[in-house]
Amino acid sequence: MQKHFCESLTPLLPPQLLWKQAQSFPLFPALGEMESHMFECVNQAAVHEELEDETRRLCDVRPFLPVLKLVTRNCGRAERLLDSKIGVLIGKGLHELDAINDQEVKDFRSKMFRMSEERMQRVQMMTYTEWLQACFSPQLEPTAGTAITDGLNDRPADLKVIIHFDQSQVRVLSPVGVKKQGVEVHILTLHYANSAHRLQVSLSSLTFSLQQVQTCVWDVSIPFKIVLVKGSKVNAEETAKVQVRAGLFHGTELLCKPAVSSESSGRSDHTWKDSTLEFDISVCDLPRMTRLCFAIYAVMDKVKKQKSTKNHYPIAWVNTMVFDYKGQLKTGELILHCWSSFPDELEEMLNPIGTIQTNPYTENATALHIHFPEYSPHSIIFPPFDKVRHSVLLIEMHLWRVKICSARLMSSVCSVCFHIELKEIMERDALSQLCENEKDLIWTLRHDCIENFPQSLPKLLLSVKWSKHEDMAQLQALLQIWPKLCPRDALELLDFNYPDQYVREYAVRCLNEELSQYLLQLVQVLRYEPYYDCALTHFLLERAQGNRKIGHFLFWHLRSEIHMPAVSVQFALILEAYCRGSIPHIEVLKKQVEALSKLKSVNELIKLGTIKNARSKTKEAMLTKEAMMTCLRQISYSETLSDLYSPLNPNVLLSGINVEKCRYMDSKMKPLWIVYNNKLLGGDTLGIIFKNGDDLRQDMLTLQILRLMDRLWKEANLDLRIVPYGCLATGDRAGLIEVVSSADTIANIQLTSSNVAAAAAFNKDALLNWLKERNSGDALDRAIEEFTLSCAGYCVATYVLGIGDRHSDNIMVRSTGQLFHIDFGHILGNFKSKFGIKRERVPFILTHDFIHVIQQGKTGYTEKFGSFRQYCEEAYLILRKNGNLFITLFALMLTAGLPELTSVKDIQYLKDSLALGKTDDEALKQFRQKFDEALRESWTTKVNWMAHNVAKDNRS
Template sequence: MEGHMFECVNQAAVHEELEDETRRLCDVRPFCPMLKLVTRNCGRAERLLDSKIGVLIGKGLHELDALQDQEVKDFRSKMFRISEEKMQRVQLMTWSEWLQACFSPQLEPGGGATPVTDGVNDKQAEASLKVTMHFDQSQVTTVSRVVFTILYTLSCHQAGVTSTILYTLSCHQAGVTSTILYTLSCHQAGVTSTILYTLSCHQAGVRAGLFHGTELLCKPAVSSESSGRSEHVWNRTLEFDITVSDLPRMARLCFAVYAVMDKVKKQKSTKNAHINKYQTIRKAGKVVCHTQSTDELEEMLNPIGTIQTNPYTENSTALHIHLPDYNPHPILFPPFDKLDGRVKGKQPTSAQHFHIELKEIMERDPLSQLCENEKDLIWTLRYDCMENFPQSLPKLLLSVKWSKHEDMAQLQALLQIWPKLSPRDALELLDFNYPDQYVREYAVGCLRDMSDEELSQYLLQLVQVLRYEPYYDCALTRFLLNRAQCNRNIGHFLFWHLRSEMHMPAVSVQFSLILEAYSRGSIPHIEVLKKQVEALSKLKSVNELIKLGTIKNARSKTKEAMLTKEAMMTCLRQSGYTETLSDLHSPLNPSVLLSGINVEKCRYMDSKMKPLWIVYNNKLLGGDTLGIIFKNGDDLRQDMLTLQILRLMDLLWKEANLDLRIVPYGCLATGDRSGLIEVVSSADTIANIQLTSSNVAAAAAFNKDALLNWLKEKNSGDALEKAIEEFTLSCAGYCVATYVLGIGDRHSDNIMVRSTGQLFHIDFGHILGNFKSKFGIKRERVPFILTHDFIHVIQQGKTGNTEKFGSFRNYCEQAYLILRRNGNLFITLFALMLTAGLPELTSVKDIQYLKDSLALGKTDDEALKQFRQKFDEALRESWTTKVNWMAHNVVKDNRS
């Protein structure tokens, strides 16, 4: 055993080393019933840890070992050393020190705390430690595009340097073997390229551009369109009007090789390829990239594209690049402390009228475009910006002429003395528009002031912007790893946010490196997370069994339900499933221990993907059951984002002393189109409440007493009055939230009410104004759901109770104005998610909906007038909602 181990080919067609012999074969699930005995190459303990980490992150570490990438090797070596030092420090900790390090409890000031001891000799030292626990019960044409980063490390005095980059692009589509030869040369920028491209079309051309973030540094270079059916040849020079010394450190050179079939329509399809920027500055020679397809056809040059090569090489276009060693001497930017003293000189204060104009510009939302005159004004008055509008740093950065090294030097000097921003304001600096390394390091410095709770609130976005970082080893990665390893709750969600996107080629290597680094620095957490991963694998197997059963028995619905439910029960009772699914920390909330499945109460839901409704007994909740929904086949990331924003709205309202009883239930994407949703206890849908109150499904939606009567059944005496107040507050919160976020598809099964009175919305597949329509007609004609039966509850069943309705309306208006004051934060958070691949958040145009719904750019009075008009419209047109609900109830009744 010390010298050998087994290896298999797993379901993902990847070689997996079975180091941990305690694992069951049914958990391993080899592709074929065959194991191979192999010789160990290192110590057993090290191999065992590597194997566990590989299983945990879903990518064998031998795959990382095989990568011939110096940046990967450097990052892993550094993280291995840091993690080893951290684990050595952990082993020397007392129990109380370890508790503080892993779970970061809030320490109460003063004495009187209950001591937490480790049973040794440090009772007095630990007497001041108090752990406070909080329990929250609320529940065809071809276009090939190449984008890569040129990370020039240049001196301001270096100019006229020339280089040659050889690009060979070969395409193996439909056996075509024709070749395009294209020569691109830039005498001033010092870049010369040759592209060999295989293509069969009528006309083809090449476009190239230099970018810093999304800013084009100079005019794009465009070739003529070559005509020909089987062969296209260019031998032409393209020049960029920029010198090498003016290229910013994080510049990207983007190519698009495109084919045009129709001169008028210019239909195109695109493919992306990116060069590993680490190799660009570290060594010369040949680099091979494989393109990645994209449907974004509006702009041929895509500077936001991933820099990762396509791992699926068989069906992708191969790009061969040769980077010659054009300068034997190192070329460096001057470090901060060596900058010319002249750039640090304070500039004179601006005139008063310029100050007023500057103030107006700085108060605009992040989506507002700056004209050239405004950019010049901001840059000229940059010291005024620093002293009077420090939060305006993003606008100053957009005003920098990144194509001038003098301006870059001035900006870097200014960053050293710029006041620290609040973490919320600093988030915007991590967007793709700000690729400069020093800017991003400054932003991360501001984030260090975040509490663990605040960091958890924005962790979803911080993981997404990792893909904008130029290097694997960057300030943001180090910050997240450090905070995650100091607080297990943050580590838990960092792990799942990373692992859920491991299937994406663009981030697979980067995220696996961070996951490996986290695991090595948090070894005690590995087994906890590994059990969750295995449990989710079991649930996926059960879901696949159910899907298979429903297909086989599709003709008989009754037989299908009976046989499939029986098969599900049998599966869940097997010892392998029972052991794996019991006694694990919930991925939705790691502070909740899922003790054991209540098999009799488990079921699957009657929707296309057959989600599992799993019920757990929970000893820590006084014997109450706890429900989770497992989905396999649905992308939960948009729901996760919407619920995160709802939690933030709830927080902002509470900060303003307005508690609107929001129920932001748990939702977590755990893999490729899979994840978990928390079941909110003691709640039912509006549809079910209405249907149980009426014998006729068509009439149920128009019974205005149904909801109030249901609350009366669940509550009596003073409890009813409390439940109506809960309903009033929560209804106000969700009216405002769904309006601001443009949440659509609001049928009566997507709105629920708890027995305590809290109303809440579920299922956020349509956001930002993407309302459903049929035959070109919008099915939802109201800005938000406010029906007369809701008003009937708010008014306690009394038609003339205008006082209660007036309070409800006032809650809505207060809530709306509070969100308006934080409009820039909402825009920033959605902008940071633009490259996540969410179906209804793909461009800045989608975020424009938020700007309009929050009436940004208007005064509070103007905005309040707009909201009041929307409120009246929602009430006036609520009959259309009832008609939609009636149709939904009839369809639902027919299905059952």
């Protein structure tokens, strides 16, 4: 059958061809109905793709191998088609999620399926106008009617009955909940099966309230411990001894001293004599979000000058939660597959900020087998909030007299001094450390913080003794009366340092505005959420499904990182939930995914062509460009790449490619320069750059911060004409960049004005003449004003962010005068060096030819230059006022895996550049020194630009 089928392949995929050939085979009747089967293949993304759409072209399927498998449909055609589309769209087949043997995954998918189904039913009931307003609201972020579910209180009320067994009789006493010996039975249907009085119960809602068969964790005062069963596939030298270190963390706070195992010898498998690790903390004092972090390391003897020392070499690490997603203390054996890549500067080799997901590549991963002991014959559960609130009332009654005594003591000593000290602490930046005395003061004056310093909640949270469940309970009660923070202040509470469930739910409740501005960070902090069903996930899905533009960017932010093992399952679950609740959006996104796949194919074709023709650059360029244009003209390519909404901006329709203007760029990864005709722009063209092989996430972050700076300046009535062009990561080291129209690089402007590349960088008239050629009269004055404002904005922004690699091809100017920077591969002061010498010696780029334009060619420092300097100083002071916001946004990106943002030390650059901790006068004095330094050392920039221009000229 396979032979005949392969001989009959056509450009389309109708099953009728197979059925026609199969009729001559003896077992044909066993196949059943044609409609109950479909084709399946493994596509180029290594995803099982179900080919439900029979009109698709074979050339669009792109299987990994030229084999199609006939499979039986397991459910309705519509459901299978939707599942197949979602699997291909998100880049992870839903059968992979089906195969995960994890109850948390199953419960989350079931809940999301129900919620998505209800949402789509509501959408179907909408009028066309209502649907347009819901999906394409002119207000980007709807603030009314948004429901935030916490995953606990959104279930419909169950029908409660109590069953009384009296020999052969069964009675339903009441449809309301009646407790008998602390047990409730929730049943939907109840009837006799036959005369033998056998009872059949519908299991659709059978639950038990285990008041007597569950133990509250606060009642267990035994020290917490775990048992090390064994370690396998441990990659250590034969002569090394292997140890395990374990620590309990709440965020980055170590709850007690780490426990360390005895040493073990062996090749690959290890067991430890003292296999029980006991911690200096009772079970009752474990916070709900406690992480158990392990580090496996080798111990080697090192002899130096007759002194023997021990050296520790990390081998692997892994983390797990102490409570499961239902709040139950874990028991029994658990196998943890470890990670071998260690971040820099880990304290005691423990990595609490790392993922709690185990390594999915189990074949070669080190495995740590542990056992959680049982402390009670019943399951141990973390108390629900109503019990927390009851405990707080008792604690507050007990502490009321202490509070009165404390108030008397403060008044007798110097309560004013305490409040002055508290105010000073609360005004510090987010990176400042608190000493124990300061934490005690904040906690003592926590009620004063509510009234006078509500924005100080993060510092109060850092002052809580999370290893005391009484303090934790009081904090959770305080959150119920804490004033609502503005979104910019609430963002900090989503940092890893604040893992408490109620804190994060409070933070999400504050995020009613400015969601799109911080969506990049909100997606990244999903990594900090230990459980799939959380307030942040519900919030993002609710907002995304209520607004198409937010949904668009949520989709791409998640999909671009779905290849990362630590978040692959989590992001796939959220993407599946979004797609199921936004079915009309699927086809739009699918078109974009297919278009990006085509562009990747073109890029790979070009890379292959340049390798083959590397000896002759001219021949290479001609043949490769011709091959590229031939490819783009193919029907399958032109159809896929036309009439799609731009991933960079879903409001822009890319109607058709202008093949003649398309090209590829002369850099290592051969980015594609794709030009579109756009019907909505009145015949104008629109350009996008497709990159394959470069990680654009750092550029995306930098441009987001530039956009935020522009917004903050405008709020202060200062428009510095920033050009935060579009940039979007769409996959593993792939993405799109918006082409800014009518713009050219400083390098090109200089080179076209001089016959000698080496001299071009020193021609101070080149830039001004370029603007004069494109503007005259009043237009020239406006262009110079645009240049002055934008130059001031980028001088301040690049200084604050520590943007490096500022050669003349990374700075551009529009014909309207706006100057802007591109390519942000080096940030936070990571300036490029050569032979150990820094190539960039200035705090920001301010050359004399820039000053020449600002002063309209006049010599000496004029009034125009004074205005420019004033713009810079004003812009700098505005950013300083929002210093904590910038620190927070970078801190929320710490686990994203950006090459130059890996630890808090990287963010320290922002604190220094913004002079946080200093007065405005002191900070302004520092900035003025940097401004003068940039002017004084600008000759070094010109030398670097000369070298760059010469190298560029030689390449061409």
